Amino acid sequence: MDESALIQSAMKGELEAFNRLILAYQDMAFNVACRMLNDEDQAADAVQNAFISAWRNLSTYRGGSFKAWVMRMVTNGCYDELRRQKRRPTTPLEPLCNDDQEEMDSPQWMASDDPQPETTMEQAELEHALSHCLENLPQHFRAVVVLIDVQGMDYEEVAQSTQAPLGTVKSRLARARLKMRDCLQGFQELLPAQYRLEGEVRE
Amino acid sequence: MSMALTQKDWLLISAFLDGRLMGSEKAAFESRLNSDADFNKAFHEIEYTRRLMRSLPQKRAPRNFTLSDQYVKKSSFKWGLNHLFGFASAASAVALTVIFAWTNLFVFQAKTAAPAPMMAALPEAAMDSSPDESSKPPMIIYWAPSERAYGMGGGGGSDDSAFAAKVMEDYGSEVPLENSLTAAATESPEASTKLAATPDPSTLILGLPEPGTEGEPIQQSTIETARVISRLPASILWMISLGAVSLVFAALAIFLRKR
Numbered sequence: 001m002d003e004s005a006l007i008q009s010a011m012k013g014e015l016e017a018f019n020r021l022i023l024a025y026q027d028m029a030f031n032v033a034c035r036m037l038n039d040e041d042q043a044a045d046a047v048q049n050a051f052i053s054a055w056r057n058l059s060t061y062r063g064g065s066f067k068a069w070v071m072r073m074v075t076n077g078c079y080d081e082l083r084r085q086k087r088r089p090t091t092p093l094e095p096l097c098n099d100d101q102e103e104m105d106s107p108q109w110m111a112s113d114d115p116q117p118e119t120t121m122e123q124a125e126l127e128h129a130l131s132h133c134l135e136n137l138p139q140h141f142r143a144v145v146v147l148i149d150v151q152g153m154d155y156e157e158v159a160q161s162t163q164a165p166l167g168t169v170k171s172r173l174a175r176a177r178l179k180m181r182d183c184l185q186g187f188q189e190l191l192p193a194q195y196r197l198e199g200e201v202r203e
Numbered sequence: 204m205s206m207a208l209t210q211k212d213w214l215l216i217s218a219f220l221d222g223r224l225m226g227s228e229k230a231a232f233e234s235r236l237n238s239d240a241d242f243n244k245a246f247h248e249i250e251y252t253r254r255l256m257r258s259l260p261q262k263r264a265p266r267n268f269t270l271s272d273q274y275v276k277k278s279s280f281k282w283g284l285n286h287l288f289g290f291a292s293a294a295s296a297v298a299l300t301v302i303f304a305w306t307n308l309f310v311f312q313a314k315t316a317a318p319a320p321m322m323a324a325l326p327e328a329a330m331d332s333s334p335d336e337s338s339k340p341p342m343i344i345y346w347a348p349s350e351r352a353y354g355m356g357g358g359g360g361s362d363d364s365a366f367a368a369k370v371m372e373d374y375g376s377e378v379p380l381e382n383s384l385t386a387a388a389t390e391s392p393e394a395s396t397k398l399a400a401t402p403d404p405s406t407l408i409l410g411l412p413e414p415g416t417e418g419e420p421i422q423q424s425t426i427e428t429a430r431v432i433s434r435l436p437a438s439i440l441w442m443i444s445l446g447a448v449s450l451v452f453a454a455l456a457i458f459l460r461k462r
Contacts, residue, residue: 019269030264044265051268055275123260130259148221149256155221174210174217181252 007066011058018058022051025067028151029074035146036078038135050077068160071153075143075161082139133183140164141176148173207241216249285459292452299445306438 003024009017029050033043050073061069134142140162147158159169218224219232236243 015270015272015275022269023267026264026268027261029268031262034262035259040262040265044268047264048268051270055270126255127259130256145256149253150259152257155223170214170218170223171210174213177217177249177252178213180256181248184252184255 003066007061010055011061015055018055021066021070025070026051028067029070032071032074032146032151033078035131035134035150036075036139036142037081038131042081046077046081047074050074053077065157065160068153068157071147071151071157071161072163075147078143079139129184129187130180132187133180136183137176137179141172141179144169144172145176145180149177208245212242212245213249216246219246220250220253285456288452288456288459292449292456295445295449295452299442299449302438302441302445306436306442 003021006017006021010021026047029047030043033046033050034040037043037046050070053076054070054073057073134146137145143162144158144164147153147161148155153161155166155169155173159166162169164172215224215228215232219229224232236246
């Protein structure tokens with residue numbers, strides 16, 4: 001069954017059809033929420049709430065990209081969660097120190113004075129660096145850069161998802177990439193060799 | 204951050220990377236890319252940043268987020284109630300606003316519009332007023348002429364009896380004296396008993412119970428309360444009840460939404 005038929009059935013109240021749509025988009029939704037919130041548990045909650053909200057508000061879907069409509073629910077859910085965090089900041093209950101008296105959550109790339117351990121996974125380093133830089137972006141910039149650069153959505157879909165005009169999306173994307181570049185330059189030496197910018201370009 | 208490049212340049216670089224430049228715009232961009240070293244450097248840095256972000260691994264959802272029949276039924280009932288309470292709260296708030304506007308705004312307009320004709324009539328009224336009324340002596344209340352009014356203002360002369368004689372001479376018998384009743388009471392015993400039965404208002408102290416009733420609980424009858432409520436205008440009562448209803452429904456809607 002194709003997507004439009006599933007959407008039609010879901011709009012008639014068939015939960016089975018809607019669940020099939022959920023299965024099609026849940027990985028993408030989870031990835032977006034993870035990059036927005038930088039926490040897998042919160043991301044899972046935000047995605048579940050987004051799908052519940054999507055089911056309740058299915059009648060408001062007026063055609064167009066269903067993926068963009070679902071991602072709108074997810075990004076709105078993430079904004080709500082970020083606002084809630086701002087109002088009531090929480091402290092994780094994990095132990096702050098391990099045997100070496102270092103912070104458990106502290107990524108090794110942040111300890112610039114220490115030599116980089118060889119055993120550290122390269123991909124994890126890159127992900128940590130990117131997560132750190134993404135977290136420092138303003139919310140609206142983060143949403144745009146995650147949807148376009150990480151999830152590969154096009155400008156029109158992102159404009160629909162973020163409820164922003166196309167020109168705003170382009171502007172936010174350009175500025176977000178610039179901020180990401182500035183942030184990532186601080187981690188150049190710590191990134192794996194294949195992810196480093198060539199010397200002749202960076203100087 | 205390059206100081207040489209403008210915001211538009213960064214927008215062009217971003218658009219070019221996403222394949223959004225066409226025709227002459229694209230040709231101009233490529234030409235500048237070959238001739239301008241700073242522009243070329245900036246382009247490569249942004250391209251590199253974009254490549255890094257695209258290389259991020261995609262995570263799998265930790266579980267299925269599908270909805271169950273039971274949950275949907277329960278949820279839709281709560282959602283319906285939430286909508287109902289929300290609507291009721293909004294309707295009450297609107298009604299409250301309308302009544303408030305009606306009772307305050309329009310009444311205020313009527314009040315401000317009314318003095319105009321009265322003001323116009325003032326000069327005529329002044330012309331009509333008879334000179335006899337204006338020539339009447341003003342009423343003077345003479346506080347305790349026999350004793351000095353310490354702390355009551357007005358100072359006090361040393362010779363009060365002389366001052367009183369002067370007043371009596373000027374205004375004759377028309378001068379109303381505060382203690383005239385007291386004087387009458389001393390003359391007739393009937394008046395004296397009447398005066399004793401009437402509590403002197405000047406001796407009343409608010410907040411003190413009457414003699415003999417100390418220690419008794421103050422009882423405000425429900426009838427009295429009902430009388431006070433009945434004295435309130437109907438619009439105020441409507442506004443209070445609508446405000447309360449609006450708040451209660453809003454609280455219920457928020458509670459259901461949170462759950």
